[in-house]
Amino acid sequence: MDFNEQQQAALSSTTRNLLVLAGAGTGKTRTIIGRASHLLSQGVEAKRLALLTFTRRSASEIRSRLGKTSGEAGTQVFAGTFHHFCLRIMSARRNWFGFEDLTVMDRDDQLQLMKFVRGNVVGKDSVIPQASQLLNYYSYARNTNQSPRAYLEKYTDHEMPVIEVMQKIFAAYRERKLANSYFDYDDILHRFAKVLHDNTEVRQKVAGQYDHVLVDEMQDTNPLQWLILENLGQCAHLFCVGDDAQSIYAFRGADFRNVHSFSQRLQHSQTLKLEENYRSTQEILDLANWLLERSKLNYDKKLRAYRGSGIKPQLVEFDSEFDEAEWVARAIVKRRQEGAVWNDHMVLCRTAYSARPLEAELIERKIPYRFIGGTSLLQMAHVRDLLSVLRVAVNHRDEIAWIRYLTLWPGIGEMTAAKLIQGMAQMQDLDQALHVIDAWPRNAPEVAETVRSIARHLEDPAQALQLLSEALDPLLDNKYDHWESRCKDFQLLEQLASRHRSISAFLERYTLDPISATEISRSPSDEIVTLITVHSAKGTEAKTCFVIGVQPGNYPHARSLGDESAIEEERRVLYVALTRAQDELILTRNMAKSYSRTSWNASTGSHYFLEGLPSKLISHQSLVGVSVQ
C-alpha cells in the first residue's frame, strides 16, 4: 500500500496518544489499517492490539481489509464495536465484573420493559412521556455520564412532579433489569467503564492486555466511551481518527467538539491532519464544501480533490416519491446496461421509511439489492414472536419474552401474563415454570406444550423454528395482515438458524449483530445495489451515489427544527451523504411528500440546506408535472 506523506507520518507516529483529523475521503480507514499493519510489522503481538469502531459495518470492513494486508496476524486483531469489545472481555471474566448471567436487551426489549414498568407506575397518563421517549432520556443521560435526574432537570422542560414520576419509572426499570440479569446496550459500556474506573486491579489486568488501541470515528465518541478510552489509555497507546464535520451521533451523546479537546484530556498527545481527498472529483467536493461553508460553525474544512475534475452533480425534482423511486431504479438499470456493475451504485436515504418506494421498485424490477439500516429480520414483530419461545426455552426467567409469547394466545392479555410470570419467577427450572401455566384454570394445553417441544430441540435451532412456525401459524395468521408475505421470513430465519449449533448460540449471535433480511441469502461476492441510511453509510463509498428525498422536511429533518445544534447535525448528515460519491452524485427530491404538507411551514423552508444553491455547482432538472413512463 502506498501512503502520502501525511498518512505515513500518522501511521508510523511514536507519540503516545495521537489524534488524526481526517476529512471525508482522505484515507481515514486506509490509515487506521495501515497503522495496524505497521504495528504488527514492528513486532506488536496481534492480541495486544484492539481496533474500535462505531458501527458493525465498519468493523467488518476493517476486519476483512486487515486480513488482506496483514494476513494471519491481521485476522487475529480484535476489530469490533465498543459494545463488542466490552462484552467480550466481561463475558470471559464475569466475576471481575460482578455478574454471573447476562442477557443482552436490544431496543425492542428495552421498549417492552419500559412500557411495562411505565404502565405499572402511572397507568395511562398522557402527561408522562411515552416509553420510547423515556428510553431516549434514560439512555442519553447514561451515555453522557450523568444521572437521569440531573439530565432531566437541566436539559428538559418537564415540571418537577413529572420528573419525580419519571425517576420512579427509571428506578423500576433498573430493578427489573437487575432481577432478570438483563443488560441493555448502555449497561454493557457502563459496567465495563465503572469497574475499570473503580477497581485498580481489574483495570491493570484488562487495560494491561493492550499496547495499542485504535479508534475509528472518534468524533462520535460519547462521554461514556471516552471514559473507557481514558482507562485503557493508562496502559495502551491511543490512535484515534476522526472528522468533526462528520459527527452525526449527537443523539447518542456524542459531542463533535470532543475531538478538539483531545490534547487537553490526554497527556503526551499530538494532533495530525489528513487533507487530500482521494475519493471524489472536485465537482462533488465543491458541493460538499459549499454546504459546510454555509454553516455558522467554522469547520475549517475545504476538501481538495486529488483526482481533479469530473462530472457535475445533478439535482432532479419529482412530483411524488413514487416517480422519484421509479426514475432512480431506471437510472441504475440504464447505467448497468452501459457497462457499470450493480456494486457501483449506492442509494442513500435519510430514514429507512423513506426508502420504501424505491425498495418496491427494486423488487419489482428484480434488481438485486441489500438494505442496510432500518429494521432487521430479527427485529420484525412476527419474527420476535417466534424468538420469544426460543428465549424462554433457553432462559425461563426471561420476562419480556414470556409476555410476548403468552399474550399471543387468545384469552391471555397483559394482566394474566403478568400474573403467570410472577408465579413462574419463583421456579427453579423451565419444567416447574411450565407447570404454573398448566395450573392456570383457563389454560389451553398447547401454551405450555409448545414451549416443551422447543425445549427438546435446544441443539437444533432450525428444527425448533420449523416446529414453531407450524405450531404458531394459526395464531400469527390471525394477528397479522398480509400473513402470506410475512411468513416467508420464517424460511430465511430457518436458513439463518441452521448455521448455528444451539438455540442459545443463535440468539446470542444476533442481538448485538442484527442482520437484514436482504443479506441472509447472499454471499459477499454477489453483485448488488446498496440501499443504505446515511448514518450507516459513514465510511463507505461508491462510484455512483443517489441521495434520495433531499427536500425540505428531510434535510434538515422536520424533527430537528427549533434546535440549532440539531439542525447543524443534520447539515453534517447531508455532508456525509454527499461525500460518499466517487464519480457521480445524483440528488433527487420530491415535493409532494405526505409529511411535507403537515410539516412544511416557514421554518422548514427557511432552514432547507439546498436553498440558494448556485447553479454553477449543480445541473438542475425538474420532472414535476412530467409523468415518468
Added chain:
DNA sequence: AACGAGATTCTTTTT
C-alpha cells in the same frame, strides 16, 4: 376486570 376488535395517529438516525 380483562380481553379484543376497530379506529386513530404518526412515522430519525444506532449500539
Added chain:
DNA sequence: GAATCTCGTT
C-alpha cells in the same frame, strides 16, 4: 404499516 387508544363484549 405499526403502535396506541377507545370502547364494546365476555
